[in-house]
Amino acid sequence: MADVAAAELVDQAKAGDRGAFDALVGPVIDPAFRLAFGMLHDREAAEDAVQEAAFRAWRSLGNLRPGTEMRPWFLAIVANQCRSTLRGRWHKVLKLSGLGTPSQGVEDPVVRGADLRRAIRQLKHDQRLALVLHFYLDLSLEEVAAITRAPVGTVKSRIHRAVVRLRPQLEAEEVFG
């Protein structure tokens, strides 16, 4: 039940009950952060994106139908927020200043992954999102389809095209790896 919007909880959250909102969205915060980090490659930007997405979710509670799966609903909002962030002015500054800088220390695999990260950044948003959801968050194709609101076949195709575009970097990883 924790992942599903129950009518009573939605009503309570709409009335300003913070606990009810926490019960609805709280369990999805951690995967939301991983999604945002996978998309933005920056811890602070990811936290900001999750916070903003939570706010948008709160504002959109009126549109939420009881029984809606919370996880895909909220992750879709996070994905949209990441898209906005990537288009935003601050992120461009951030990206320039942190280009190629691993966020989690300088372990060799991470340092070597700089080219691959850069290549992932250059993917189209839809491909990048499908790739991150499937390979980084380990979600099934059906779950990715629910979040991206696209048919499973389209999701498969996006992931395939993304992998093809990343192939040079993936193969280079193989040489070093």
Add this chain to the structure above:
Amino acid sequence: MTTPDDEQARRKIRGALGVAEPEPGLRSRVITSMPIDLGFGGSRRQWAAGGVAIVPALAVVASLVVARHGGTSPQSASELKVVGTLNMTTQVGFRCTLPVVGYLTQARISFPDGGVAVDRTLDPAQVKPFAFTYAGGRWLPVPPPWVSPDGRAYAYTTTTSGVPGKQATSAVFVHDVATGKARELWSGDNSGQVLGWGPGGVYFNRQGSSQPGPIGSELWVVDPANPAGAHRVGPNPPQSQASDPAVQPTYKTFVRIAGGAAWAVTFGKPAAPSPTYVAAPGTIDRMDLRDGSVSTWYTAPDGVSVSMVGADAQGHPVLFLNAFPKGMGPSAASSGTVSTPYLPPPPEVLLLTGPNQTHTIASGSDSAFRPSLVLTDSHGMWFSSPGSLWLYRNGELTKVADVPAELFPTPTPPPGAAGKGNLAPGSPAPGFPVGVTLSLAGACT
């Protein structure tokens, strides 16, 4: 079905992106940051007023604002009303609420939307503290540096300096926010002024009189847990001699505690009023709070006055450099006592990162950026300029929003007080940006 190729791609992509475990407190922070208590409500209809329309504020403020008196108690949800929005010029990309004061209006601005929720309007008939801080859900009648790091107390000084027939004395108090009770920590001769909190407790300036030579203030510290141990810090006041024979001994005073140091500014004192007076170079000195060692970090060029208005998250001073024309001291330039209309250039804003090492935040070329206040938080450095808010973040200064004047109404001076008080803004020089300069009352959280 997962293929070996998929598995290999998954492994490499995860390796390249690294581990991303959220901080344990993220969920709590996200949930508690929802502006549920700000009365924005969950309905889209109510929010629309904040997102699009600028409500004619005078009427709305009059009808919606709940005026409170003597209030340091936390605000309840029902008392806050959104009266309009700033005109956002940049999408900030984060969520927080910034407490501000504009004239007599205490308000909180929510970002990224710029919604302005008014806490209360102060009574112009009552004495208004010169600064406020919003901390722990309360408005406190002191500037942010006087509030303890945990927000549970604030320090202040009282003095008899300037009282006719009284010898100058001063006392340092600490006020417990929860109980509302103040406790005297220290008292002594001469005037004093709280600077802020640091590793040793409450640091305060005390007008020095014990030493001959250059005048200046002494830095003292008192630990609220051990008030009896109050003592002077370091071999101060730092000694300095005027290099310009036209200038009398300099006056050095501490202005801020930041980054484990006390920061002092030197002012030149003219030998006598003179139309050719040129101020002595202003300097910024750093006194290490651990060993009391003093070093000069910055000396302003001729014709420029320097002031320290804040510090970044690492404690590096933020400096405003104001140029003034030859033949006019900085005080004359700012007070408008010259006969011809004078439009001062915008200040140059520097970050002082080391001795003689500066980083330019603003070059002074943007006539719209005339900041007078700065506040640092986790998002960057906020600057308040007439009619606008700015943010320095990731090495870039950007105007975040224009502040519609109607959201912070200019108070009407009481009868008979016209032209005497400073409640309403004076007439700026032609070309000077107009609008309210918001006081920044705390971190954007």
